Amino acid sequence: MSRPLLAVAAVALLWSLVPVGAFGQAAPDPLVSIMPEAQAAAGVVDAFHAALDAGDTDAALALMAEDVMVLEEGAAERSRDEYASHHLGADAAYAAASVSTVTRRSGSAAGNTAWILTEGTTTGQAGNSATSRLTVETMVLARGSDGWRIKHIHWSSRAAPAA
Template sequence: MTRQGIRLLVMASLLTTAPAAAVAQDSHARAVVGMSLEAQEAAKVVDAFHAALANGDGAAAAALLAVDALIFESGHAERSRAEYASHHAGADAAYAAAVPSKLTQRSGFAEGSAAWIVSESRATGNYKDKPVDRVTTETMILRKTAEGWRIVHIHWSSRAAT
């Protein structure tokens, strides 16, 4: 991980004590409450990433990652956009296209060229002929670049819904 990436991770851990805002989602629209405009812009990239996966387009999702992105999921790590694109982007897109996910809560913060967005969601449906009902927590750290916000870190964790 680059020095910039480490600084973003440290900043995100320090900023988790900052006031957070929740996002509620119904089936038609999201209401963002209390997030700064800068954080809302970063959150749009998170939403675009998920929309690309839900449309089955792993390549479009990967394009929103920084070249040096670090992705943690289920105890595994992918250490670049290229590694994610060649390993899990396709499977993540197939899963997201088959199993709808509903955002239940979101908060975030942005300052300068760094932002963090944390989300909670619930995915229900069927995948590979098996029922799915999972609650997911997600942390994304983003960096503002000349091309706009790019995701530099993702950490996903999920469990069976109770």
């Protein structure tokens, strides 16, 4: 196994030991329903978010398949390289300037395909403005010889209701 893949495997393994939904802040008693066969895939999702939070874009990219499809804000990025050259930097900057809380998560797997569905809230800064968003995320992962890799991400959000 190459050195970068070994590092990714180590990060994924460590994150698989963190309770599911632990990226950002865990909400009190979040509703979590991850089937046992999808636990390792959920760990990769959490490792991806931790890498974004830390600004470690190389680690985030290493958890994505080369042919990943990212759907965000009505746009499509059809590869890891395209995502890296467009939204990755902004996504990492926003993750570092905000706090994400998981409010509900479910996941399952069939064979070498897993899906992790997450609902939550994000509060923080977007440019010069404070934001509070309700968020939903779908991640589809494929298991190969190098472990679980993210094949598809769909993010959407809307303004949170005023308190």
